[in-house]
Amino acid sequence: MMRFARWLRQNSEHYLLIAAQRDVAARYGHPCPRPREGFKGRFFLNLFAPVYRGLPWRFRAFVLHSMPGSHRQSWTPRARRPLGPAV
Amino acid sequence: MAPRAIVVGGGAGGIGAAGAYKGAQPDGEVIVFTEFEDAAYSPCGIPYVHGKEIPSFEALFLATKEAYVEQGIDIRYETRVTALDLKAGTVAIEGQGDLGYDRLVVATGFDYADPGVPGTDLEGLYYVKNIRRAMEWDKVLDTVKVAVVVEATPLGLEMVTALAHRGIETHVIDHRPWALSDLADPDIAQPVEDSWTEMGVKMHYGVTLEAFVGEGRIRAVRTSAGEIPADLAVICTKKVPNTVLGTAAGLETGPTGGFVVDSRMRTSAEGVFACGDCVEVPLGVGNLPVQGLSGSHAYAQGKVAGINAGGGNREYQPVYVPWGMVAGLWMIGGVAYGETVARALGIPHVMGVAQGISRARYFPGVKTLKVKLLAEPGTLRLIGAQMVGQEGIKERADFLAMAVKTGITAEDLAYMENVYSPPIGALNEPMALAAQNLLANA
Numbered sequence: 001m002m003r004f005a006r007w008l009r010q011n012s013e014h015y016l017l018i019a020a021q022r023d024v025a026a027r028y029g030h031p032c033p034r035p036r037e038g039f040k041g042r043f044f045l046n047l048f049a050p051v052y053r054g055l056p057w058r059f060r061a062f063v064l065h066s067m068p069g070s071h072r073q074s075w076t077p078r079a080r081r082p083l084g085p086a087v
Numbered sequence: 088m089a090p091r092a093i094v095v096g097g098g099a100g101g102i103g104a105a106g107a108y109k110g111a112q113p114d115g116e117v118i119v120f121t122e123f124e125d126a127a128y129s130p131c132g133i134p135y136v137h138g139k140e141i142p143s144f145e146a147l148f149l150a151t152k153e154a155y156v157e158q159g160i161d162i163r164y165e166t167r168v169t170a171l172d173l174k175a176g177t178v179a180i181e182g183q184g185d186l187g188y189d190r191l192v193v194a195t196g197f198d199y200a201d202p203g204v205p206g207t208d209l210e211g212l213y214y215v216k217n218i219r220r221a222m223e224w225d226k227v228l229d230t231v232k233v234a235v236v237v238e239a240t241p242l243g244l245e246m247v248t249a250l251a252h253r254g255i256e257t258h259v260i261d262h263r264p265w266a267l268s269d270l271a272d273p274d275i276a277q278p279v280e281d282s283w284t285e286m287g288v289k290m291h292y293g294v295t296l297e298a299f300v301g302e303g304r305i306r307a308v309r310t311s312a313g314e315i316p317a318d319l320a321v322i323c324t325k326k327v328p329n330t331v332l333g334t335a336a337g338l339e340t341g342p343t344g345g346f347v348v349d350s351r352m353r354t355s356a357e358g359v360f361a362c363g364d365c366v367e368v369p370l371g372v373g374n375l376p377v378q379g380l381s382g383s384h385a386y387a388q389g390k391v392a393g394i395n396a397g398g399g400n401r402e403y404q405p406v407y408v409p410w411g412m413v414a415g416l417w418m419i420g421g422v423a424y425g426e427t428v429a430r431a432l433g434i435p436h437v438m439g440v441a442q443g444i445s446r447a448r449y450f451p452g453v454k455t456l457k458v459k460l461l462a463e464p465g466t467l468r469l470i471g472a473q474m475v476g477q478e479g480i481k482e483r484a485d486f487l488a489m490a491v492k493t494g495i496t497a498e499d500l501a502y503m504e505n506v507y508s509p510p511i512g513a514l515n516e517p518m519a520l521a522a523q524n525l526l527a528n529a
């Protein structure tokens with residue numbers, strides 16, 4: 001499971017960033033040169049990224065949080081102090 | 088018998104852990120193993136010595152070796168740990184046999200990602216990490232005419248700036264499309280790139296590294312766009328966690344490759360803690376594990392690991408990662424998500440951008456300062472920020488990290504009070520202007 005999670009994280013992070021860089025560069029009129037992609041790159045950019053983006057954020061967040069890793073361990077939120085000024 | 092803690096690694100995390108363990112267990116024994124000649128210096132300062140902004144490497148040392156002896160911290164320099172036996176509670180030390188521990192802290196740091204091309208065995212490839220090697224490389228730099236920096240990562244930006252500042256013809260190559268593009272947005276990086284052009288830096292984006300070329304020593308760097316003659320290549324590839332020892336011993340790693348830890352920096356093995364660049368911790372906004380943060384993160388994690396290893400009870404918190412650096416003639420910085428990363432993850436957001444000034448408009452030395460804020464639609468709680476300017480970036484990044492952490496909204500920020508004093512602050516705070524624009528876009 002962890003091996004797959006690592007593979008998915010590495011590749012999705014890499015290619016989702018490329019897809020986002022293209023979009024954001026276009027928005028700002030900034031050049032966005034990229035090397036040509038091989039089969040894996042074309043798969044992630046042409047299939048994975050559009051499908052990922054098409055899913056509702058709540059579902060994507062659920063999947064991301066369900067992956068194994070440190071974020072699934074015990075991380076106690078710091079108790080919120082009363083809001084507002086001290087005195 | 089006094090409990091013994093062994094710390095593997097003498098960087099910021101390891102030294103932080105050793106000092107904290109000693110604080111929690113004054114009678115306890117703590118032994119730090121490092122394969123290097125020194126411990127506890129600031130490797131982050133190395134580019135600035137190369138750039139001649141810091142006069143000497145000596146300034147980077149935090150404490151003398153004697154100071155650690157006086158504190159009761161036993162640092163074994165140039166001593167390599169070759170294996171961990173978590174069941175037996177021992178570490179194997181090269182040439183010295185096994186040594187038992189009651190508590191173990193793994194702080195084995197990072198390695199640069201292997202460029203994965205021919206020629207990495209040539210002389211003239213510089214991996215910025217160890218201060219003694221940096222001292223030797225600094226002499227070499229006096230003879231270098233042309234240098235190629237491989238990848239415009241945070242270290243890459245610092246090294247490009249340092250080498251150009253030193254008068255070396257500097258090229259930067261990256262398969263990515265702009266400087267720091269895995270972190271910073273293109274409009275934030277643009278002023279940096281413009282200033283590099285002014286400094287004579289030659290940028291080659293969207294090109295693939297193919298080989299380091301030479302006979303025994305580097306002569307050129309071959310890329311998909313052709314060869315760049317070079318006397319030196321500075322490898323600034325991504326930091327990957329060094330988990331070799333721990334993984335072989337059975338410690339669990341996460342999807343980033345770093346050790347899985349909880350808020351007490353406990354690993355998957357009883358009595359074993361980990362900290363620094365070899366671990367992953369959750370990002371507080373979005374709750375994704377992240378790895379390869381700054382020296383301040385490593386040191387703080389080391390403190391938590393050391394206190395808990397010493398029987399104390401301290402928790403580390405999810406991170407929000409305020410960041411900042413000098414690159415070219417600019418400072419850039421931010422916190423958590425920028426526009427590109429938010430877009431990559433598909434995090435819904437509303438954005439506001441403003442250009443302000445750092446001092447009163449009439450005060451000498453006034454600089455422009457661009458702020459971009461991202462907030463969650465609906466609640467308008469901040470989820471990230473990016474900035475570019477020439478002063479006041481670090482303070483705003485730290486402030487905005489607290490704003491993101493505490494759930495401050497764009498509305499709070501739009502009507503914030505701010506210091507107005509001509510030499511240090513303008514009438515209109517740029518963060519407030521950006522928040523006002525965000526409200527208009529919401």
